[in-house]
Amino acid sequence: MKTNETTNSAAHMLDTVLELLQLKNDAALSRAIEVAPPVISKVRNGxxxxxxxxxxxLHEATGMSTKEIKALAGVMAKVA
Known part of the structure; x- marks a missing residue:
């Protein structure tokens, strides 16, 4: 199960993407990046x-690096 911090980080990342792309909600985001709405909801809710x-x-739609997106979502990179 995910922690509230991880859930809040994923929600923050999605909110940042919505703002960057000037979209109103997760449904608009799912249409813009061509993923099913439940995928966005499940990520947002951890x-x-x-x-x-x-x-x-998300990288293709925003131009943000994958590292930036992962950092916003609170995803820790694996250390080699």
């Missing part, structure tokens, strides 16, 4: 982790 497909789609 039910599902930020997957690579969603990460790439």
């Amino acid at each position: 039910v599902q982790p930020l997957g690579s497909t969603l990460l790439v789609k």
